[in-house]
Amino acid sequence: MPGGPSLYRLLEFLGSACIRFTRTLGSVLILFAETLKEMLFPPFEIKNTFKQMQEVGIKSVPVVIITAVFTGMVLAFQTFTGFKRFGAEALVGTVVALSMTREMGPVLTGLVVAGRAGAAMAAELGTMRVTEQIDALETLSTSPVKYLIVPRFVASMIMLPCLTIIADMLGILGGYAIAVWLYGMSSALYWRRAWNYLEMNDIYGGLAKACFFGAAIAIVCCYRGFYTEGGAEGVGKATTGAVVMSFMTILISDYFLGAWLLK
Amino acid sequence: MIEVSGLHKSFGSHHVLRGVDLLVEDGQSMVVIGGSGSGKSVLIKHIIGLLKPDKGSVFVDGEDITGLDARHLYEVRRKFGMLFQGAALFDSMTVWENVSFALTRSGMKPKEAKEVAIEKLRLVGLSGIEDLMPSELSGGMRKRVGLARAIAHQPQILLYDEPTTGIDPIMADAINDLIIKMREELNVTSVAITHDMQSAYKIAGRIAFLYEGNIIESGTPDEIKSTSNPYTKQFITGSAQGPIKIEGVELKRA
Numbered sequence: 001m002p003g004g005p006s007l008y009r010l011l012e013f014l015g016s017a018c019i020r021f022t023r024t025l026g027s028v029l030i031l032f033a034e035t036l037k038e039m040l041f042p043p044f045e046i047k048n049t050f051k052q053m054q055e056v057g058i059k060s061v062p063v064v065i066i067t068a069v070f071t072g073m074v075l076a077f078q079t080f081t082g083f084k085r086f087g088a089e090a091l092v093g094t095v096v097a098l099s100m101t102r103e104m105g106p107v108l109t110g111l112v113v114a115g116r117a118g119a120a121m122a123a124e125l126g127t128m129r130v131t132e133q134i135d136a137l138e139t140l141s142t143s144p145v146k147y148l149i150v151p152r153f154v155a156s157m158i159m160l161p162c163l164t165i166i167a168d169m170l171g172i173l174g175g176y177a178i179a180v181w182l183y184g185m186s187s188a189l190y191w192r193r194a195w196n197y198l199e200m201n202d203i204y205g206g207l208a209k210a211c212f213f214g215a216a217i218a219i220v221c222c223y224r225g226f227y228t229e230g231g232a233e234g235v236g237k238a239t240t241g242a243v244v245m246s247f248m249t250i251l252i253s254d255y256f257l258g259a260w261l262l263k
Numbered sequence: 264m265i266e267v268s269g270l271h272k273s274f275g276s277h278h279v280l281r282g283v284d285l286l287v288e289d290g291q292s293m294v295v296i297g298g299s300g301s302g303k304s305v306l307i308k309h310i311i312g313l314l315k316p317d318k319g320s321v322f323v324d325g326e327d328i329t330g331l332d333a334r335h336l337y338e339v340r341r342k343f344g345m346l347f348q349g350a351a352l353f354d355s356m357t358v359w360e361n362v363s364f365a366l367t368r369s370g371m372k373p374k375e376a377k378e379v380a381i382e383k384l385r386l387v388g389l390s391g392i393e394d395l396m397p398s399e400l401s402g403g404m405r406k407r408v409g410l411a412r413a414i415a416h417q418p419q420i421l422l423y424d425e426p427t428t429g430i431d432p433i434m435a436d437a438i439n440d441l442i443i444k445m446r447e448e449l450n451v452t453s454v455a456i457t458h459d460m461q462s463a464y465k466i467a468g469r470i471a472f473l474y475e476g477n478i479i480e481s482g483t484p485d486e487i488k489s490t491s492n493p494y495t496k497q498f499i500t501g502s503a504q505g506p507i508k509i510e511g512v513e514l515k516r517a
Contacts, residue, residue, distance in 0.1 A: 128353075135313050136351040139344075140365045140412075141337040 031145070031226070032219050035153050038146040048151035056117040056152070056214075057159030061166065063112050068167035071104050072096055072174025080183050092185065093193035096175030101202045102262050105168040106160075107254055110213035113160060114246035118221035121152055122242035125225025126235035134226070149226070153218040160214030161207040168206065205261040212257060216249045264289050265310060265420065265454065270319035272305055279305050281476030282319070287454055292446055294463045295456045296498065297473035298507070303456035304348075306473065307422055310454060311343050312336045323420075341365075344413030344451075345422040348429070350405040352397035358384070358408055359393035365416040383411040386448075387441055403434035410441060414449060421445060423455035427462045439465045460499050464488070472498060474507070 079095045125148060128134050137144045172194060179185040224242035228234045267285040271278075279302040287293045297303045308314045309321055312328050320327045328339050352361050360367070362383055363376035371379070381393055387407040397405060406426065413421060426442060427435035439462050446453055457463055463470055464484045471481035472495050480487070480495045490496055497505030 131349055132347045132351040133353055135308070136345070136347060136353070136412075138313055139311055139340060140368070140416075141340045142364075142368055143333065143337070 027227070028219060028223050031149070031223050034145050035149050035219065035222075038143060039150045039154065045147060045151045048147070049154050052151045052155035053159055055120070056113060056155045057162060060109075060113050060116055060159075060163055063116060064109055064163050064167050065170055067108050067112055068100070068105065068170040069174040071108060072100060072171035072176075073178045075099055075104070075171070076175035076178035077182075080179060080185075089183075089185070090189060091193055092175065092179045093172075093190040093195075094197045096179075097172050097194040097198045098202060100171035100175075101168050101198065101206045102258070103206075103254075105164045105171060106206045106210040106213060107250060109160060109163045109167045109210060110217065110250045111247060113156070113163065113214070114217045114221070114250065115243055117156070118217045118246050119239050119243050121218065121221040122225035122228075123235055123239045125149075125222055126228035126238040129226060129228045130231050130234060144226070149218070149222045152222055153215060156214035156218040157211055158214070160210040160217075164207055164210035168203065202262065205258075208261055209254065209257050212253065213250050216253065217246045220245045220249055264322075264324055265452070266320075266322040267306070267310065268320050268322070270306070270309060270321070271317045272302075272309065272314065273317055279476055280309075280316070283473070283476065283478055285471060285478055285481075287452060289452050290446075290450060292442075292453045292466055292468040293455070293471065294467035294469070295454065295471050295473050295478075296458060296460070296463050297456070298458060298498065301473050302476055303458075303473055304424060307345075307424055307454065307456050311340060311345055311422060341416060342419045343422060344416070344418035344420070346406065346409045346413050346424065346426060348425040350397075350409035352400075352405055352408055352412070354397050356397075357393065358395050358397065358400070361397065361408060362393075362411045362415050364412060369416075379415060380411070383415050384408070386414070387411045388437075403430045403437070406430065406438055407441070410438075410445070414445065414451075417449075419451055421451045421453045423453065423457075425457055425459075426455060427457065427459045435459070435462060436465075438462075442466045460501070474498070 075096045076092050079092045080089050083089045083091060083095075125134070128148070134144045134148075137147060176187070176190055179190050180187050221242040224238045224245065228238040230237075265285070265287040267283055270280050270283040272280040283306060285293070285295070285306075295303055295306060305314060309316055310323075312321070312331070316329055320329050322328070323339055323342065326339065328336060331339065352358075353364070356364070359377050359380040362380035363371070366376045366379060367373060377393065381390075384390060384393060384407075387410050389404065389407050389411070392400070392404070397408065400408065423442065426438050430438065442453065442455065443466055445451060455463075455466060467484050469481060470484055470487045471478045472487070473479075474494055480490060480492050482490075487495065487499060490499070493506050497507050503509065
C-alpha cells in the first residue's frame with residue numbers, strides 16, 4: 001500500500017497531539033475547580049494572599065509603567081504619521097484611548113505579568129514539588145491547593161485589573177506627550193478626542209478581560225509548577241512551558257473575549 | 264497499628280508494587296530495606312496517603328485510608344510525622360516557622376508556637392538556630408530540623424524516608440541515635456525505608472526486604488543477618504555477585 005505507513009504515522013501524530021491537548025485542558029480545568037472549591041471554604045489565606053498581591057501587583061508596577069508609556073507613545077506616533085496622510089491626525093487621542101483601554105492595556109499587562117510573576121509561580125511551585133515540599137505540606141495536613149494556589153489565583157485576579165488601570169492611564173499620557181509636545185497638537189483637542197468617543201463600556205470590558213487574564217495566568221502557571229517532574233531540568237521546562245501557555249491563552253482568549261464583551 | 268495488604272501500584276507500564284503485605288505493630292520500629300528503584304519510597308508514600316494504590320489497602324489503626332476523601336485524610340495524617348529524604352523544609356520560612364508549621368496552621372499563637380519549636384529543636388540537639396533560614400543550614404542540621412517539624416504536633420507514627428542518605432557517616436549515626444531516642448522518649452511507632460544496612464540494624468525492631476515489588480522476607484535484625492535466602496543475603500552483604508541482577512550492567516569476574 002503506497003504511502004500507507006506514513007499516513008498512519010501522520011494520523012498517530014495528530015491523534016496523540018489531540019489526546020495530549022485534551023488531557024492537559026482537562027487537568028487544568030480540574031485544578032481550576034479545586035481552586036474554586038478551596039477558595040470558598042475557611043480558613044482563608046489572607047496573609048498569603050497579601051504577600052502574593054505584592055509579588056504579582058506591586059512589583060510589576062515599574063515594568064507595566066514602562067510598557068504602557070512606550071506603547072502609548074508608539075500608538076500616538078504611528079497614528080499621527082499614518083493618519084496625517086488623509087488629514088485625520090486630530091483623531092490621535094481617540095485611537096490611543098480606545099486602543100489602550102480595549103486592547104493594549106489589558107493584553108500587555110497580562111503578558112508582562114505572565115512573564116514576570118507567572119514564571120516565578122511556576123518556578124517556585126516546581127521547585128517545591130521536586131524537593132518534596134508540596135508532599136511535606138500534605139503530611140502536615142495542609143492542602144497545597146489552598147495554601148499555594150488559592151492566594152496566587154486571588155491575587156492575580158485582583159491585581160491584573162489594578163495594573164491595567166495604571167497601564168490605561170499612562171498609555172494615554174504617553175500618547176499625549178507625543179501628540180502635544182512632539183507634534184504640537186493642542187492639548188484640549190487631544191483630551192476632547194480621547195474622551196468624546198470613549199465609553200465606560202470600553203474601560204469595563206478591558207478590565208473584565210484583565211481579570212480573566214489574571215485568573216488564567218495563575219491557574220496555568222500554578223498547574224505547570226504543581227505537576228513538575230524531573231528535577232532542575234523539569235523546573236526549567238515547567239517555567240518556560242508556563243510562560244508560553246499563558247501567552248497563548250491570553251492572546252487567543254483576547255480575541256473571543258473581545259468579540260463577546262466589546263462588540 | 265499499620266497494616267498494608269495486597270498493595271499494587273503501577274506508573275505507566277512500570278509495575279512498581281506487586282502485592283505488598285506489611286504489618287507494623289504499635290510501638291514497633293519497622294525498617295523496609297531494598298535497592299534503589301525497588302519501590303520503597305512508593306510504599307511509604309502509600310502509608311501516609313500521598314499516593315493512591317491501584318489495588319489493595321492501607322489500614323491505619325483499623326481504618327482503611329485508601330478510599331478517604333481529602334478532609335478525612337488530613338485528619339488521619341495528624342497521627343503521622345514524616346521526615347523526608349532531603350528534609351523538604353519550606354525555604355521561604357525560618358527554622359522555627361518550619362518546625363511549628365502544623366501548630367500555627369491549627370491556630371496556635373506565634374509566640375507560643377515559637378516556644379514549642381525551640382523545645383522540639385532542643386530535643387533533636389539543636390539550639391540557637393531558630394531564626395535562621397533553611398538555606399543557611401548544613402545537610403545534617405536540615406534533617407534534624409525536618410525531624411523536629413515531624414514531631415512538633417506529637418504524632419503517634421513517624422515515617423523516615425532514607426534518614427541517613429546524603430550525610431556523612433558520623434552524622435548518619437547521630438541521626439540513628441535520634442531515631443532510637445524518638446522511639447524511646449515519645450513512644451512512637453516508626454517505619455523507615457533505607458538501603459543503609461548499618462542504620463537498619465541499629466534502628467530496626469523488624470526488618471522487611473522489598474524486592475521486585477514484594478516483601479520477600481521479614482524478621483528481626485538477627486534473623487535477617489542469618490538468613491538463608493540468597494536474595495536477602497546478597498543485599499545485606501552488599502555484593503554485586505548473586506541472584507539480584509543490576510539493571511543494565513553485565514558483571515563478569517576476572
